[in-house]
Every structure is written in structure tokens, then in C-alpha cells.
Amino acid sequence: MSKFIEKLQNAWDKQNSLLVVGLDPDQQRMPESILQSKTPIFDFCKGIIDATAEYACAFKPQIAYFASQGAEMALTQLCHYISNTYPELPILLDSKRGDIGTTADHYAKEAFERYCADAITVNPYMGFDSIEPYLAWENKGVIILCRTSNQGGSDFQFFESADGTPLYLEVAKTVAEKWNLSEQCSLVVGATFPEELAKVRACVGDDMALLVPGIGAQGGDIEATVMAGANSKGQGLMINSARAILYASSGTDWQEAAAAEARKTRDSINEAREKFLATKKETEEI
Numbered sequence: 001m002s003k004f005i006e007k008l009q010n011a012w013d014k015q016n017s018l019l020v021v022g023l024d025p026d027q028q029r030m031p032e033s034i035l036q037s038k039t040p041i042f043d044f045c046k047g048i049i050d051a052t053a054e055y056a057c058a059f060k061p062q063i064a065y066f067a068s069q070g071a072e073m074a075l076t077q078l079c080h081y082i083s084n085t086y087p088e089l090p091i092l093l094d095s096k097r098g099d100i101g102t103t104a105d106h107y108a109k110e111a112f113e114r115y116c117a118d119a120i121t122v123n124p125y126m127g128f129d130s131i132e133p134y135l136a137w138e139n140k141g142v143i144i145l146c147r148t149s150n151q152g153g154s155d156f157q158f159f160e161s162a163d164g165t166p167l168y169l170e171v172a173k174t175v176a177e178k179w180n181l182s183e184q185c186s187l188v189v190g191a192t193f194p195e196e197l198a199k200v201r202a203c204v205g206d207d208m209a210l211l212v213p214g215i216g217a218q219g220g221d222i223e224a225t226v227m228a229g230a231n232s233k234g235q236g237l238m239i240n241s242a243r244a245i246l247y248a249s250s251g252t253d254w255q256e257a258a259a260a261e262a263r264k265t266r267d268s269i270n271e272a273r274e275k276f277l278a279t280k281k282e283t284e285e286i
């Protein structure tokens with residue numbers, strides 16, 4: 001088991017949560033009171049982190065929301081804040097990188113040194129040598145796009161190989177069989193496509209963690225997600241929600257509202273996990 005998976009497993013167990021809180025700070029949607037601050041992005045995200053840490057198994061900052069606002073320093077400070085204050089919670093840096101090896105070396109250094117992330121999201125389109133530089137960081141996780149949550153994901157991800165296997169399942173199979181030798185890899189599968197989520201889980205087996213965005217603002221169904229994607233322990237999923245938690249209120253109660261939404265989401269996920277485990281038990285008894 002890689003250090004990343006160990007840390008994630010520990011967070012799943014200790015927090016009794018599969019919820020990942022997405023950090024996608026958008027100044028257009030932040031509460032008025034925060035915008036008065038000299039460091040609104042840092043203050044907003046820190047407020048969200050403190051309000052929701054109790055309910056989360058990880059945080060996932062999306063790099064574009066910081067870079068587009070010249071706020072890389074805020075991202076660095078936030079990542080260090082998470083790793084010092086909530087050291088048990090992994091940081092999943094969402095940057096969806098993908099480039100030739102020499103360039104990927106620098107993306108890996110950026111993610112794992114500058115931002116002290118525990119894992120990074122990457123795009124598999126350029127093949128194994130574009131992923132290898134991230135895998136060279138033995139303690140870190142590499143989360144590979146497989147079946148994305150957006151409608152346009154079907155443009156390429158459903159292309160079929162000669163034996164009829166769709167591309168997203170080829171990705172899942174290749175990652176599970178060839179790229180995951182040191183158990184550092186995870187896959188991204190959208191909550192908006194539970195049927196495909198079930199196929200990916202069946203393909204990769206029990207041990208691989210799946211990052212599942214698409215509940216909350218994108219409308220994915222929590223129960224269908226858990227029923228389709230959980231592993232035999234009722235875990236195995238990092239279920240991300242960003243906007244629904246971040247912007248639960250634009251009033252002065254924004255932290256309380258974010259905490260309430262995170263708690264509600266965690267609880268709904270846990271109810272679905274109980275149902276999943278009960279159904280599994282019933283099936284095994286038959």
C-alpha cells in the first residue's frame with residue numbers, strides 16, 4: 001500500500017467520511033464580508049477548511065481558481081495550513097496535468113514540493129511516460145482521468161477498441177494492470193455516470209480508490225454513486241463536492257452554512273454506505 005493510500009484509508013476510517021471538500025474559490029460568489037479582506041481567497045478557503053474539516057476525508061484545491069487570480073501564494077499557504085492543522089487529511093491537488101516527461105517532472109515538483117500535495121489529478125492522453133514522473137514520487141498519489149463528469153466526456157471516452165471496449169475502460173484496465181504496480185494510482189469517474197462507475201469498479205477490483213466529482217452542483221445522485229462505486233468495505237471512494245458547500249450561503253453565516261452542507265452530504269453518503277453494505281450482506285446470504 002502506498003503512503004498516499006495509507007493516509008487516505010486512515011482518513012476514511014478515522015473521519016468516518018468519504019466526502020472530499022473541493023476548494024474552488026470564485027470571488028464573484030464569495031460573501032461580501034470576505035471581499036473586504038486584503039487576502040480574500042486565503043481567508044475564504046481557510047474559513048471553509050476550518051468549518052468542514054470535521055466532515056471531510058480530504059480537501060481538493062482546483063489550481064485554476066488560484067492561478068487565474070494570481071493567487072498561487074494563497075494556495076501554497078492553504079496547503080501548508082491543511083498539512084499542519086489537519087495532518088490526517090490528504091490534499092488532492094486538482095490540476096489535470098499531462099505533458100512530456102521533462103515537463104511533467106516540473107509539474108510533479110510544483111504539486112508535491114511547492115504545494116505539498118498528497119496526490120495530483122493527471123490526464124492519461126499522452127501515455128505512460130507522461131505519468132511516470134509523478135509515480136517517481138513514491139509517497140504520492142496519482143489520480144488519472146477515466147470517465148469524467150461532464151457531458152463532453154463522451155466525445156472520446158466512449159470510442160471503442162477492436163474488441164468493443166470503450167476507451168474509458170481501456171484506461172481503467174491499463175492503469176489497474178500496468179501503471180499501479182506501487183499502488184499509487186486512482187481514477188476519476190464522475191458521479192453523473194453511475195453505470196460507468198460500476199463498470200470501472202468491476203474492472204479495477206476492490207483496492208483502487210476512485211475520485212468521484214459530480215454530486216452537489218452537477219446533480220449526481222449520492223445513493224447511486226455509492227451503490228455503483230463502493231468497494232466491499234463500503235469505502236473506496238473520494239466523493240467531491242465544491243460549489244454546493246462553498247457557496248451554501250453568501251451571508252454572514254457562510255461558514256455555518258458550509259459546515260451544515262458538508263455534514264449533510266457526509267451523512268447522506270454514510271446512509272448510502274449502510275444501505276450498500278446491507279444489500280451486499282443480503283445478497284451473500286442468498
Ligand SMILES: O=C(O)c1cc(=O)[nH]c(=O)n1[C@@H]1O[C@H](COP(=O)(O)O)[C@@H](O)[C@H]1O
Binds near residue numbers: 022188189217240241
Ligand atoms: O478531476 C476533477 O476533480 C474533476 C473531474 C471531472 O470529471 N469533473 C469535475 O467536475 N472535476 C472537478 O470537480 C469539481 C466539481 O465541482 P462542483 O461541481 O462545484 O462540485 C471541479 O473542481 C472540477 O474541476
